[in-house]
Amino acid sequence: MSPSPISIPPSSLVADDTTGDSVLQPFFVLHKALPQKCERKAAGSTRTRRKIDLPPSFPKSPEKSDAVASSVGPNDTNYERLRLEAFNMTWSKIDTTIKEVLTRVHRSLFAEVHQWALESFLALKSGEPRNAFEIQSPYPLLDDVICKQIPTAMILTKNAEFVDDMLTFQELGEHLKSKGCHIANLSAMDFCAKDGIACCLRSLLRQLVMDAPDLADMSVLSSWYCEPENYDHPVIIVIDDMERCCGAILADFIRLLSEWVMKLPVIFIMGVATTDTAKKLLPSDALQHLQSSKFTLGSPLERMNALVEAVLVKPSFGFNIGHNVAVFMRNYFLGHDGTITSFVRALKLACVKHFSMEPLSFLGIDILDENQVFLHGKCDALPDSLLKYAFNLPSSKRGKDCMNSRDDLEEGLSDLRKLLKAWSSVILCLYEVGKHNKIQLLDIFCEATDPTLSSLDPSNHKLERSFNGQNLAEGRLDFKGGLISQLIHTVRELPLSSLIKLLDLWSIHTEELCEVHGEVRELQSVVKSSNNGNNLKERQIDCHRMSMSLCAGRTSLSVNGKAAALLDYMVRKFLMPIECLCFHEIICFRNVDILQSALIGNPRRNIQIDLMKSTTYMKCSCCCSTENVLSPTMHDTSVMYNLAQEHGDLINLQDWYHSFKSTVLSTNKLKCPLQHSPMSKKVKSSPSESEASIQARFCRAVIELQIAGLIRMPSKKRPDFVQRVAFGL
Amino acid sequence: MDTRVGEEVPMEEDDEFMLSRNYFLAKEAGSTSRKKSARKLSDIDLVDEQQVLRMAVSVIKPKHEKEIESLLKSYKDLYSKWLFELRCGFGLLMYGFGSKKILLEDFASTALTDYGVVVINGYLPSVNIKQVVITLAEVLSDQLKHKRKNSTRSKSRTQQPFSSQSIEDLLSFLNLQLPDDNDCFICVVIHNIDGPSLRDSESQQYLARIASCSLVRMVASIDHVNAPLLWDKKMVHTQFNWCWYHVPTFAPYKFEGSFFPLVLANCGNSRTTKTALVVLQSLTPNAQSMPINALYTKCRERFLVSNQVTLNSHLTEFKDHELVKVGRHADGQDCLHIPLPSEALGQLLQELG
Secondary structure (H helix, E strand, O other), X not given: OOOOOOOXXXXXXXXXXXXOHHHHOOEEEEEOOOHHHHHHHHHHXXXXXXXXXXXXXXXXXXOOOHHXXXXXXXOOHHHHHHHHHHHHHHHHHHHHHHHHHHHHHHHHHHHHHXXXXXXXXXXHHOOOOOOHHHHHOOOOOOXXXXXXXXXXXXXXXXXXXXXXXXXXXXXXXXXXXXXXXXXXEEOHHHHOOOOOHHHHHHHHHHHHOOOOOOOOOHHHHHHHHHOOOOOOOOEEEEEOOHXXXXXXXXXXXXXXXXXXXXXXXXXXXXXXXXXXXXXXHOOHHHHOOEEEEEEEOOOHHHHHHHHHHHHHHOOOOOOEEOHHHXXXXXXXXXXXXXXXXXXXXXXXXHHHHHHHHOOOHHHHHHHOOOOOHHHHHHHHHOOHHHHHHHHOOHHXXXXXXXXXXXXXXXXXXXXXXXXXXXXXXXXXXXHHHHHHHOOOHHHHHHHHOOHHHHHHOXXXXXXXXXXXXXXXXXOOOOOOOOHHHHHHHHHHHOOHXXXXXXXXXXXXXXXXXXXXXXXXXXXXXXXXXXXXXXXXXXXXXEHHHOOOHHHOOOOEXXXXXXXXXXXXXXHHHXXXXXXXXXXXXXXEEOOHHHHHHHHOOOHHHHHHHHHHOHHHHHOOOOOOOOOOOOOOOOOHHHHHHHHHOOOOOEEEHHHXXXXXXXXXXXXXXXXXOOOOOHHHHHHHHOOOOOHHHHHHHHXXXXXXXXXXXXXXXXXXXXXXXXXXXXXXX | OOOOOOOOOOHHHHHHHHHHHHHHHHHHHHOOOXXXXXXXXXXXXXXXXXXHXXXXXXXXXXXXXXXXXXXXXXXXXXXXXXXXHHHOOOEEEEEOOOOOHHHHHHXXXXXXXXXXXXXXXXXXXXXXXXXXXXXXXXXXXXHHHHHOOOOHHHHHHHOOOHHHOOHHHHHHHHOOOOOOOOOOOEEEEEEOOOOOOOOOHHHHHHHHHHHOOOOEEEEEEOOOOOHHHHOOHHHHHHHHOEEEEEOOOOOOOOOOOOOOOOOOOOHHHOOOHHHHHHHHHOOOHHXXXXXXXXXXXXXXXXXXXXXXXXXXXXXXXXXXXOOOEEEXXXXXXXXXXXXXXXXXXXXXXXXXX
16 A cells, blocks of 8 residues: 555654553543644635636646656545545535435425424414413413314334434424424434423424523513514424333423413424324323324335435436445345435445545546536546556456547546446336336346346347347346346236336436437337227237347337337346446445445454454464464463353353463463564563463453453352353354 | 345354354353362462552563554554545544554544544543533634634634533534535544443433534544444434444553453452542542542531532442442441542542642
């Protein structure tokens, strides 16, 4: 790896600068930001950028800057800044898209809730007091239970994990706010038994009343509501996860608000996992103050499909993921917790890792821009070292020979853009078919990114042989993975009405894919005219009317067959997995191991492995590298943990101590014949270590195992045993 | 579903571990007639002097110093990546065997010089989060002052001194949205975010809220194998936003371990003057200067506490760290005592004085 841009004097790391008071202070300021750097940065950031500026040291022309260019490595700080800015732009685009998609998915529900809120508000208003004095005075108390009911929308989340819904409720709040409602979001944290009702009231006031005094007083709220700009709008309180609230506090809150509801038109929106959540949580007297209506959120899979379509399939961000990463993320979604939140987090981490690792990733944002001016500028200004890097990418070597010039790179990148667009159109066409079979887009995406699919290239002779009219007619197209061939087969069996709709959708998706678009239009007209004739189902159409070369050699096919053949043609011609495209490394993240280790730390397994196999990290000459052989020079805690493996749930301290002692005192002549390092000599020269020292080492190792949570200290019942806690990896 | 991609664990290795466990469990179970190892700790020729053992621990000859040093150095190559990820809005969570104190502080003092850094020693018995948040706000406000001389938005909230603001106000200050720059933040380095003082859910909730503030980035270390159980989905996915790094250092847990009793030092009486001193030093000044065995009235007379609740909160702290033990007197009253030998107590008072 090339040296990092941060230069550190080598001695600083080991210098024990942690001595002194700081280690015993609960916290301390290590240092403050360097002022000069801050100012310089501030000056640099005042310019507004639509596109990424080239760094100041960016060589303008390759001829005169060869010397500079050769010193500009891919890890140069300027390029790092470029990549960081590219990441920020890319992710903010993706993030905005995700939010839009999720809002779109929820749009109808949001509209429904808004409508309901308006109606409830009108109902409340019909009995409301006329003037400000009446609103602010807490008396007369309302006696009629019906009058004290708070309209409540119970939104059924149908989700075991609540983390996704937080965002949904936040968006719902924002949606209602944009429609002129007053919104306060309260969470379970605000309803905890410890702080009582004051905490949620304070939080409510904080959100509604600007510069609210730190008082939990309803009169503050009522006088706020009397102000002309606030009056005559419903006050909506969103509680995203009702189940996690403390029931007693929530009940108090409801009782309190119900006293005011005629004066302050409060409406609740509560997220519940099941219909009887409220019954379980609240006492009946609080429950009778709620006038509830039910709503239901969409399923995570529905949201997932929309999200994959907008973010992964449509190539508009200059960032994509490879097959392994896609499969990992699908499994992570399905197997981990099924939440969109975790999926998006995984995607963001992949994006960060991509921009942090791939030197040319900053080009990605411009590759997919129709306007190629920026890409041209960037390619033109690339230093030789990066240009060389680009043509040394494995995918570029696979491609055709060229001059390796800046123009070639630019051309290669714009080819990449075209191919990706075509690829994306085909996936969308496949997904339209998949909707009939309830096949998830992510599954199609995973199969379509599989690089082994590229063997379906029409030039592949082996496949061409299997691709004949006979097979097609029988629906026996055997693609690896099977999902895509299943979809093609589905087309053959679609009823006519669905086929017409499907072709309409295809014609939208293939608009930019002229070659296919014409075929789709042609097929559309055939289907429509046949449909008019009303005798279509069994009708055979002459193949020669189709210009598609693929149809040559076959005499006749049904309309469904033709559609299937067209889809098949699209798949073969355009569904080139991204990992088979030239220069894909620039926009495609493929390193699944890095993503996995950063996303799911596995302390339980890894800490144990650290201890079991400490020698692999130490890389010393003194310890035996053979597995399962303990040498006295090994790390004490590692020796102890290896010895602990020879015990069951309980370890007798005395046994453990003696085996430790004999291990560390043993001379390892037999086990390690090649010991001439100074370290091993030192060990040999002091064979009779004092008992106190060995006991101290033993104690420290026990403490370290305790810190790692691998053993528990002796209990009063069993003072001579420690308990092992972790078993297995 | 293809689980192999999501599962890293090679099955053989896992089996091997389970096999050995089952074997020894079976052996233990079968040996009841022969009586399982009943050897006592006292059979070891124990170094009885507690202090001697502590002393011996502090002078243990380090092993593999060079290798540990080069292992730590090898992580330096990752510093620029770590910084990149922090700037992209992720938190860093370091795990793996060995103390990561030196590694984290080295990273902070070499790579994070552009940002204010506050270090929390989570391995200590008590950390006051509110105080931490106040300090964070002060460091941030300093940093913002340097950046933008006439910032109207940040001033409106900072008129009141930070120390008298509520934690909500402080958190919303840390969560300001700066319109023009997303590379302005301060860093919180937490040694042992799973440490004894931070292990309770309230502390973790506050830490999660701090981590989710737009102007704060968190770099933390964990040592306990079950540390992830401290966090729920919301904290993991939306607040801490960890990027995990496995960075075993094999460096000794010099400071982290100093609060644990020595197993061979007669477990029960393992509290030394040193640990007591450390606990007392890390408490608030009021708690430090309070004579532990004094009763409520006496504390009141000396204006140390004004009500029973405050006294109780101090006492709870002492009880938690076993500096004070509660016993019930024959007449039913609770009695407090300090489980330290009198000479140790004398020495303690001397050192405190």
